[in-house]
Amino acid sequence: MNRRWLDDAIRAVLFVAFVAYVYSARFAPYREAPFEEAEAVVRAVNAGYPFQLLEPGVNGAPPTVKRITELYGDFGVQLVVSATGSAGRMLFGPSFQVRSQLARVILFGLWVITAAAIVAKPVPLPVAAAGVVSLLVLIVWGPLDLTVARFWGVAYAALVAAVYLGTVLNAWTRPRVAALLVLACLAAYAQLLRQEAAPAFYALGAALVGAAVVTWVAARVRAASGVSAQASVLARRAIAGGLLLIFATGAVIPLERWCLALAWGTPFSETSITGHGAGWPMYLSLGYVSNPYNIAWRDPIGEVHSQLINPGLYAGHPEFQQTLMREYERIAIAAPWLVIRNVLARAGRVHELARAPFNDATGVNSRPFAYAYRAAPWVMLLGLLLLIWRGTGEGALLWICALALTVGASAGALIVFPEYLGGLQGSLLGLVLIVPAAIAGSLRDSATASSPQLARLVLGANGVVLLISAAIALIVVGVQASRARELRKATVALEPAAAIAAQEFRYAHVFNDLSGAQQGRLVAQLLASTNAAVAGRIERAEGDLTLFRPEAVIRTRSQIHVIAWMGREFVPPVPRLFQGATHASLFVCGSCPWSTSVNDIQTGLRWTMIGDLEWQGRYRMFSLPQTPPLQTAASFQVTAERTVRLDYSRPTWLVPQMISRTQLRF
Numbered sequence: 274m275n276r277r278w279l280d281d282a283i284r285a286v287l288f289v290a291f292v293a294y295v296y297s298a299r300f301a302p303y304r305e306a307p308f309e310e311a312e313a314v315v316r317a318v319n320a321g322y323p324f325q326l327l328e329p330g331v332n333g334a335p336p337t338v339k340r341i342t343e344l345y346g347d348f349g350v351q352l353v354v355s356a357t358g359s360a361g362r363m364l365f366g367p368s369f370q371v372r373s374q375l376a377r378v379i380l381f382g383l384w385v386i387t388a389a390a391i392v393a394k395p396v397p398l399p400v401a402a403a404g405v406v407s408l409l410v411l412i413v414w415g416p417l418d419l420t421v422a423r424f425w426g427v428a429y430a431a432l433v434a435a436v437y438l439g440t441v442l443n444a445w446t447r448p449r450v451a452a453l454l455v456l457a458c459l460a461a462y463a464q465l466l467r468q469e470a471a472p473a474f475y476a477l478g479a480a481l482v483g484a485a486v487v488t489w490v491a492a493r494v495r496a497a498s499g500v501s502a503q504a505s506v507l508a509r510r511a512i513a514g515g516l517l518l519i520f521a522t523g524a525v526i527p528l529e530r531w532c533l534a535l536a537w538g539t540p541f542s543e544t545s546i547t548g549h550g551a552g553w554p555m556y557l558s559l560g561y562v563s564n565p566y567n568i569a570w571r572d573p574i575g576e577v578h579s580q581l582i583n584p585g586l587y588a589g590h591p592e593f594q595q596t597l598m599r600e601y602e603r604i605a606i607a608a609p610w611l612v613i614r615n616v617l618a619r620a621g622r623v624h625e626l627a628r629a630p631f632n633d634a635t636g637v638n639s640r641p642f643a644y645a646y647r648a649a650p651w652v653m654l655l656g657l658l659l660l661i662w663r664g665t666g667e668g669a670l671l672w673i674c675a676l677a678l679t680v681g682a683s684a685g686a687l688i689v690f691p692e693y694l695g696g697l698q699g700s701l702l703g704l705v706l707i708v709p710a711a712i713a714g715s716l717r718d719s720a721t722a723s724s725p726q727l728a729r730l731v732l733g734a735n736g737v738v739l740l741i742s743a744a745i746a747l748i749v750v751g752v753q754a755s756r757a758r759e760l761r762k763a764t765v766a767l768e769p770a771a772a773i774a775a776q777e778f779r780y781a782h783v784f785n786d787l788s789g790a791q792q793g794r795l796v797a798q799l800l801a802s803t804n805a806a807v808a809g810r811i812e813r814a815e816g817d818l819t820l821f822r823p824e825a826v827i828r829t830r831s832q833i834h835v836i837a838w839m840g841r842e843f844v845p846p847v848p849r850l851f852q853g854a855t856h857a858s859l860f861v862c863g864s865c866p867w868s869t870s871v872n873d874i875q876t877g878l879r880w881t882m883i884g885d886l887e888w889q890g891r892y893r894m895f896s897l898p899q900t901p902p903l904q905t906a907a908s909f910q911v912t913a914e915r916t917v918r919l920d921y922s923r924p925t926w927l928v929p930q931m932i933s934r935t936q937l938r939f
Contacts, residue, residue, distance in 0.1 A: 278445075280394075281394070283393065283398065283399075283402065283856050284393075284398070284401060285390040287388075287392050287401065287402060287405045288388055288389060288405070291405055291432040292388065292825075295381065296381070297410065298837070299418070299419055300381045300414065301420060301890065302894075303419065304372060306374070306375060306609045306655065307334070307372075307373050307374065308373040308376035308377050309344060309373070310350075310376070310420075311350065311375070311376035312371040312373045313325075313326040313327055313328055313518060314326055314341065314348075314351040314354055314355050315354060315358070315371055315375070315552060316336075317338060317355070318354070318355045318358035318359060318362075318371060319358065319371065320338075322338055323355050323358070323359040323537075324340065324341050324356075324358075324359075324532075324533055324536050324537070325338050325339060325340050325341055325355075326339050326340075326831060330592070330922040340480065340533075340537070341547055342544075342546060342547050342588070344548070344550075344631035345548070345549040345550050345588075346549050347423050347461075347465065347466060347468055347545075347547070347549060348427065348465070348547045349422060349426070349462065349464075349465030350379055350380060350422060351376070351420070351466075352523050352529070352547065353379050354371065354373075354376050354379065356851055357371060357375060358371040358375075365823070367791060369659045373831070378500065378551070380422075381419060382409070383415075383462075384408075384412075385860065386445060386459070386714075386867070387408065387433065389674070390436075390452065390455045390456055391404040391405055391408065393448075393455075393686055394448065395440065395448040395449035395452035396439070396440050396452055397440065397443060397711065397712075398401065398572060398711075399710035399711065399714045399717075400436060400439035400440060400711050400714065400766075401436075402710065403706040403707045403710035404432070404439070404466070404728065406708055407435070407702035407706050408432055409701070410578055410641060411425070411429070411432060411699065412598065412696070413641040414640075415428060415637075415639065416428050416637060416695050417600065423465055424465025424466060424695065425471050426463060426466035426469070426695070427463075427467050427470045427693070427695040427696035427699065428696060428698050428699035429463055429470075429497075429699065430460060430463035430464070430467070430473050430474070430682065430696070431470075431695075431698075431699030431700040431703060431928075432699045432702060432703065433456060433459050433463060434460060434473050434474055434678050434682070435678060435702070435703030435707040435708070436456060436701075437457065437475060437477070437518065438516075438671060438674055438675060438703075438707075438708075438711070439458065439708070439710065439711035439714075440452065440456070441453060441481070441514030442514070442667040442670060442671055443510075443667070443713075445513070450490060453514065454517070454521075456641070457518050457521035458515055460474050460518060460521060460522060461521040461522050461525035461782060464525060464526075465525065465529065465538075465552035467695075468548045469684065469685040469696065471522055472539070472681040472682070473678060473681040473682040473696060473700070474518050474519070474681070474682075474683075474686070475522060475681065476678060476680060477518060477558050477674060477677060477678045477682025477889040478516070478518040478519035478522070479648040480515070480673065480674040480677030480678070481512070481514050481515030481674055482511065482512050482515035482519075482672075484673050484731070485507065485508040485512065485515070485838055486508065486511075486672060487734050487738050487770055488504060488514070488642075488666070488670065488727075488731045488735070489504055489506050490884060491504075491730055491734035492735075493728070493792055497865075501605065502728050503666060503724060503727050506921045507666045507667060507670060507727070507731075511670055511674075513844055517822075520819075528544055529547065530546050533792075550575075550593075550594040551594060552594035552597035552598030552599075552601065553575045553588075553597050554689050554690075555568070555597070555598060555601045556568065556578070556597040556598070556600055557570050557571070557575050558570075558689045559601065559604060559615060560576055560884055561691075562611075562614045562615050562618045562886065563884070563886040563889070565781070565786040566604060566781075566784035567785070567853075567881070567883075567884075567887075568579075568884075569689065569854070569855040569882060569883070569884030569885075569886075569893055570851070570853020570854070570855060570884075571851060571853055571855040573635075573880070573881060573925075574882055575597055575883055576601070577879075577880075577897065577898065578778075579596050581896055581897075581898060582596055584660070584898060587752055589818040590643075591630065591818065599729065606753070607648075607757070608753065609750050609753055609755075610750055610753075613746060618685050619686060619687050619688070619690075620646055620687060620691075620858075622679055622698065623687065623691045623694070626691060626694060627642070627643065627646040627694060628643060628646055630641055630642075630643045634751075634780070638698070639696060640703060642698050643690060646701055647729050648697070648705055649704045649705055652705050652708075653672070653675075653676075654814035655673055656668075656708065659712070659716075660712070660727070660732065661728070661732065661899065662731060663716070663725050664712070664729075665715045665725070665727070666724070666728050667715045668711070668712040668728060669728040669729075669732050669733050670875065671708065671712060671715070671737050671777075674710065675703060675778060678700055679697070679701075681696075681705060682696035682699060683700065684696065690852060690853075692852065695920070706932070707757055716855055717793035731891065742928040757786075760790075761787060764780070764783040764787070764793070765787065769795045769798050769802075770798075770799060770802050770807055770827065771804075771824070773827050773834055774806065774827075777829050777832050777834075778832055778834070778896035781893075781895065782896065784894045785893055785894055787903075789890075793892070796824050796836060796892055797826065799825045799826060799836065803827070805825050805884070805939060806827055806828045806829065806937070806938045806939075807824075807826075808825065808826040808828070808908065808937040808938055809824065809826075809937065810892055810937060810938045811823075811936070811937055812855055812908065812936045812938050813932070814933065814935070814936070815933065815934055816931050817840075817932055818935075819840050819842075820840040820888075820913075820933065821837055821838070821913040821933045822837060822841060823835055823837045823930045823935045823937060824834070824838060824892070824935065826861070826909045826911065826937050827935070828903070828904070831849060831898065831899050832896050832897065832898060832899050833896070833899050833903055834894060834896045834897075835859070835861060835894065835896075835897075835911055836892055836893070836894045836916065837892065837893060837895070837911070838891075838892055838915075839865045839883075839887065839888050839889065839892070840888060840890055841889060841890040843888035843915070843932075845915075846917055846918070847884045848878050850916060850918065850919055853884075854885040855882050855884050855907070856884070856916045857882065857883040857914065857915050858871045858880055858883070858886055858913070858916065858925070858927060858929060859881055859882070859895055859911070859913050859914075860879060860881075860896055860911075860912055860914075861904075861909055861910070861911050862877065862878035862879075862882035862912075863877070863902045863905075863907075863908070863909060865904060865910055867876075867936075869910065869923055870929050871914055871929050872923045872927065874924050874925070877903070879900060879903065880925070885915070898936060906937055906939065907939060908939070909936070909937050910934060910935070911934070911935050911936075912934040912935075913931045913932040914929035914931050914932055915929065915931075915932055916928065916930075917930045918927060
């Protein structure tokens with residue numbers, strides 16, 4: 274009885290202390306400050322437009338109203354603000370008005386509900402204590418703040434997932450099922466706060482199900498009857514918990530869509546959802562390293578490439594994101610080593626960022642998180658040794674799934690952009706605080722938990738499956754590499770002008786991957802060609818032609834292709850101007866003044882950007898969508914420019930400095 278009272282008292286103290294600190298230090302001082310990111314949705318809902326954005330007119334123009342799904346972004350908080358305003362107007366009439374400060378109240382309420390779910394009695398006390406402390410660390414030293422969630426949404430998601438993992442493998446009772454449902458719902462909502470939160474939950478759910486199935490099969494095949502029975506109980510909990518998390522995460526999107534369709538009176542099938550999209554960032558993510566696809570981390574590159582794939586597309590078109598996602602998948606299947614190289618390069622950068630404190634425009638990594646990053650491998654290694662020695666099946670399965678959660682939460686940093694550290698920061702607290710607490714709790718309850726034999730079986734069987742999976746992946750990479758070699762051989766044997774006419778922009782994917790000698794022979798064939806679609810006669814040139822020198826322009830039915838020599842001496846600005854290393858532009862125009870720059874878009878020019886990593890002392894082929902003026906032009910002006918600074922009043926935001934310009938005639 275005394276122990277139960279002490280347990281309840283500790284939970285109450287943790288909850289009250291957390292709420293008191295957050296209210297006094299983070300909420301009360303800023304309670305009346307406007308929440309700027311919610312202003313547009315507040316104006317719209319107060320005017321009777323639910324789940325829409327209302328922007329005031331400029332220079333006497335009328336206000337503009339857009340549905341919230343027409344813009345790319347994470348609008349989880351704005352959706353709740355609009356729903357609250359709409360419910361108030363329904364109950365109290367049009368006189369009911371909300372303010373943007375409501376968004377901060379909603380976030381404060383979310384944190385309070387989260388803390389209450391973490392300290393709830395069905396959550397094991399060690400996990401509850403570690404969870405509340407971790408949440409407080411994220412607020413005091415981490416990215417969590419009562420501001421727009423794109424800076425902290427994944428960190429919050431990783432923490433909720435870690436608490437879920439620390440609870441789900443314990444014996445299921447009705448109160449524990451209710452607690453898991455609440456945590457799963459918080460997890461589901463987190464992906465509306467930040468789209469990159471979803472991989473953390475899918476990774477954890479899949480790991481719970483997959484590791485449980487492997488454990489159950491291994492126990493049936495090799496273990497004694499007592500261990501097999503224990504494995505069956507553990508597997509049922511893990512599979513049920515994994516499926517619950519996957520279902521909750523997947524259900525929130527159609528639920529959001531249904532709510533929007535109901536509010537707007539549109540058919541469910543014709544109603545889109547909010548989000549900043551996956552196809553565009555995933556496609557550009559392939560450009561963190563040098564690649565033959567001319568991909569680099571700048572939005573205009575994605576727009577241009579989408580138009581090469583599907584002419585007429587533009588950012589915001591319903592097919593835009595799906596088109597780029599399909600192209601990403603095609604490249605990932607054809608060249609899986611490029612995905613691996615990108616992930617490894619980002620992992621190196623993540624390691625560089627996470628191991629030391631910093632605070633700049635790219636983000637924040639305070640000293641406690643740097644310490645947590647350095648400690649996490651040792652904590653997990655000690656946990657593994659302890660589990661092998663005298664662990665439980667629950668602890669072993671939890672250890673494996675914690676690694677999967679860390680990978681899923683770090684997907685934004687490892688797959689998209691390494692400065693997106695929030696997910697890693699949240700999962701580090703899970704590894705250093707919550708996972709050890711959960712393992713310690715399982716050891717404390719070892720009298721009723723599974724045996725050390727099951728722990729070793731869980732670790733060994735899943736380790737073998739992981740090794741087999743890695744071997745299969747290596748075989749797949751080898752097969753695709755062999756196919757790529759055959760494709761390069763076949764491409765070299767083709768007449769280049771005819772091959773470019775047939776393959777258009779995809780020819781560059783192979784040409785840019787050839788050796789310098791092979792490229793040189795193909796360029797010589799093009800320059801010697803009598804094909805009317807090849808412009809290789811240079812009429813006029815100026816600038817640094819050793820750094821960028823167009824050799825030929827090829828006009829096909831819907832595209833313009835430039836093959837140019839690119840030197841090694843390109844010097845990007847320091848510090849860099851963008852998230853990605855992309856500080857040069859290339860444009861092609863027809864009958865345009867000789868002094869034309871990339872900002873003279875009224876001339877009908879077509880332009881793209883060049884990654885800083887592609888200046889390698891070799892030829893490179895670029896492709897651009899064709900326009901009617903370019904289709905009939907007798908000559909082309911090809912210009913490369915270095916971006917020296919940004920000016921947001923200019924059409925492209927770029928302030929260029931010429932590298933070279935060349936006029937080529939047919």
